[in-house]
Amino acid sequence: MKNFDFDTFPDRKNTCSSKWSELKSEKEIPMSIADMDFRSPDCVVEALKERSQHGMFGYTYVGDDFYQAFCDWEKKIHGSDVKNEEIIPTAGVITGLQWSMQALTGKGGALVMLPAYPPFLSVPKNLEKPLVTMEMKPENGKWNWDKAEFERIAKSGKIDTFILCNPHNPTGRLWSREELCWMLSISRENNIQVFSDEIHGDIILPGEEFVSVLSLPMEIAGDAVVLTAPSKTFNLPGLQTSCAVIRNADSRKRVKDLMAKSHLPGPNLMGITAATAAYRGGEEWLREMISYLKENIDFTEKFLREHLPEITFIRPQATYLLWLDFRKTGWKCDKLSEKLRDGGVFLSAGTNFGKEVGEGFMRLTAACPRSLLKEALERIEKVIKQG
Numbered sequence: 001m002k003n004f005d006f007d008t009f010p011d012r013k014n015t016c017s018s019k020w021s022e023l024k025s026e027k028e029i030p031m032s033i034a035d036m037d038f039r040s041p042d043c044v045v046e047a048l049k050e051r052s053q054h055g056m057f058g059y060t061y062v063g064d065d066f067y068q069a070f071c072d073w074e075k076k077i078h079g080s081d082v083k084n085e086e087i088i089p090t091a092g093v094i095t096g097l098q099w100s101m102q103a104l105t106g107k108g109g110a111l112v113m114l115p116a117y118p119p120f121l122s123v124p125k126n127l128e129k130p131l132v133t134m135e136m137k138p139e140n141g142k143w144n145w146d147k148a149e150f151e152r153i154a155k156s157g158k159i160d161t162f163i164l165c166n167p168h169n170p171t172g173r174l175w176s177r178e179e180l181c182w183m184l185s186i187s188r189e190n191n192i193q194v195f196s197d198e199i200h201g202d203i204i205l206p207g208e209e210f211v212s213v214l215s216l217p218m219e220i221a222g223d224a225v226v227l228t229a230p231s232k233t234f235n236l237p238g239l240q241t242s243c244a245v246i247r248n249a250d251s252r253k254r255v256k257d258l259m260a261k262s263h264l265p266g267p268n269l270m271g272i273t274a275a276t277a278a279y280r281g282g283e284e285w286l287r288e289m290i291s292y293l294k295e296n297i298d299f300t301e302k303f304l305r306e307h308l309p310e311i312t313f314i315r316p317q318a319t320y321l322l323w324l325d326f327r328k329t330g331w332k333c334d335k336l337s338e339k340l341r342d343g344g345v346f347l348s349a350g351t352n353f354g355k356e357v358g359e360g361f362m363r364l365t366a367a368c369p370r371s372l373l374k375e376a377l378e379r380i381e382k383v384i385k386q387g
């Protein structure tokens, strides 16, 4: 049954939308930045209206309602037991990642799997930590990684940090319980602090299973820092509200102390209001959004198969990002970006996710009305066929 409209959305031009500004032309379609061209659930809009009608916007703190809504969501959706006191609300997942990494790790290297969401490459640099990378490779229709290489790096003594992207941006890969337990155990044995970014963890495509690090046994995962948010799930990234969940009390104190000393602002009143409403009332919207998204992915797969078979992608298990392989066109990202943008469609260049591994790939955000997706794909077809 369709209760929500994912086929239309209000015009986002001239609304300070990062995605819909800085376009090359009025007509360019942005499929780059990872936010959705779907209106957030009504429960969020109503909660924000109600709060704004109160007319009082004085200093606020994060109330019990938010903590409880988050814990209930984690339990119901992911089977994770989280306690209120284990949560540090942050104004953005990457803010939480950088500050917790600064508080909990030294100058050892940070391991990141490539391709990688660009801030995973810049956060270690900001903290003057060497970046250590390993590549995921396409194998039998799946993005795979090399266990032996992971083990060698973990035991090398050169890293003290592992940034895990679970689910993985840009490939949409999910990690199994077994893989997670193995990675976390090796990390623990070698005193490596794990940061699990689970911001995409609520957008799980039908038939797939997401395993949150928060649902794993404490003896394996109790020292991990888990970063998550309702921002991808309900399209709220402009409200900058997220959580760092830190079970280890000593680590949590260190992160809190550093944040307090740095006068780091937490999420604001409106973000907390929206997040609480979304966690309480957004589940049905999310389910329908995921089934619409699945059809968008089916549509893209069919379109490429029929019109542009040289462009392929491995089906994501989660989230709305498609990591498109353009390598058979023979064009590099610079040329692809320029040609596609001149042809009216803006995708993220793969090289932003790793200079070498991303070459010839482009990331497409598929969370938009199907008519817009179709138009974008037709423009891609025209550009590639024109040569």
Ligand SMILES: Cc1ncc(COP(=O)(O)O)c(C=O)c1O
Pocket (backbone or CB within 6 Å): 034, 091, 092, 093, 094, 095, 117, 165, 169, 197, 199, 200, 229, 231, 237, 240, 242
């Ligand atoms: C894996 C991942 N982490 C974090 C973020 C950004 O989170 P925030 O805006 O809360 O810092 C994104 C946004 O695309 C992302 O894909």
